[in-house]
Amino acid sequence: MIRLIALFATLCLLQMPAPLTAQESLEEIVRVDVLDGGRMADGKVQAALKLTLAPGWKTYWRAPGDAGIPPELDWSGSSNISAVALVWPTPEVFHLDGLRSIGYKHQLVLPVILTPKEPGQPIRLSGRIDFGVCSDVCIPASLSFDSALEPGAKRNPAIAAAMAARPLSANEAGAGKARCALKPTANGMEVTAEIDLPPTGGTEVAVIETGNPKLWASEPVVTRSGNRLRATSELVHVEGKPYALDRSALRLTVLGSSRAVDIRGCESG
Structure with missing residues (x-):
């Protein structure tokens, strides 16, 4: 099975068209936005990363299965954050050529619960997400995000829906x-x-x-x-x-x- 996974990953890379390595082409397939959800009752701050995918494309859950690419997140550009917790919505199961993958199609709203170093002060959520997207081909992707979160931001319905969709x-x-x-x-x-x-x-x-x-x-x-x-x-x-x-x-x-x-x-x- 390990050999199958390695073979699949190699085939995905070999099938990747050269133009898709350009950032402007990748942005036609997927984009990332930061959603601001405001302060919670316990003083933590709610936000989310929203990945919007072009029709026919999907991305992966934290445990992506035999044929997926697990996402990795880098928060190093952020400020006024002491801890980050992710809340993964329930994913879908996909089957392709006998291999199973687990993830999301159309879009992923990934809630992020932030513990501020200085409660009540502004937070900057800045970093990078490395992940995979698949359609007829699979593409390793990397997108940056950078957003100032407002302490007085209102509750965000999209974040609330994603939180409610967790297992x-x-x-x-x-x-x-x-x-x-x-x-x-x-x-x-x-x-x-x-x-x-x-x-x-x-x-x-x-x-x-x-x-x-x-x-x-x-x-x-x-x-x-x-x-x-x-x-x-x-x-x-x-x-x-x-x-x-x-x-x-x-x-x-x-x-x-x-x-x-x-x-x-x-x-x-």
Whole structure:
């Protein structure tokens, strides 16, 4: 599977037309805007990055699947910010030539919750987002953003809608605690997560994230028996090294046709 991912990425780059490397051509495919959402009750500030895509193009979620490019964000040009938290809206699942990717079409409004160093003072949100966009070809993209946020800005409906579109927490979904069983494999480790979770609708897709960028997780095999869901995935170190797995850092996202659920941490079991 790792070889398939590498091959797909290479093919995408080889198919990329030369004119698309120009910034003005990229801007015809995707643009980034900063949305200002004002101060929250706890003193934090709400903003969002809005990616608007040309018809037929899509971009990717934080865990993009077998055929996607994960976004990376650089906030180094910002001022009066001590912490940044992202709130990812529920993504869609795409299938192409037997490979699964996870992301967004048309647009992505990505809420950003900012903790200011000096509460009540203006914030500048400035930096760069490196990400991928795909249609008939896949293109690695990099766009800069720079915006002064006003402390007195009003609530932004687009940000509120994106916040409401996030996956439910385990408590909100009525889920029990996740339990994970581990066993060694030839290449790494197999993890089987079990959780009591009412059906989320249709053919359920699960995503396992380890919290360690050096660990690759295969597409989980999902089975269900009543209200109990099981997801099994193989975890492989990208450099072939041995590793220790922190169960508390595991994150299981279940994507169904009617709702999505975000489950943090996994007990031994």
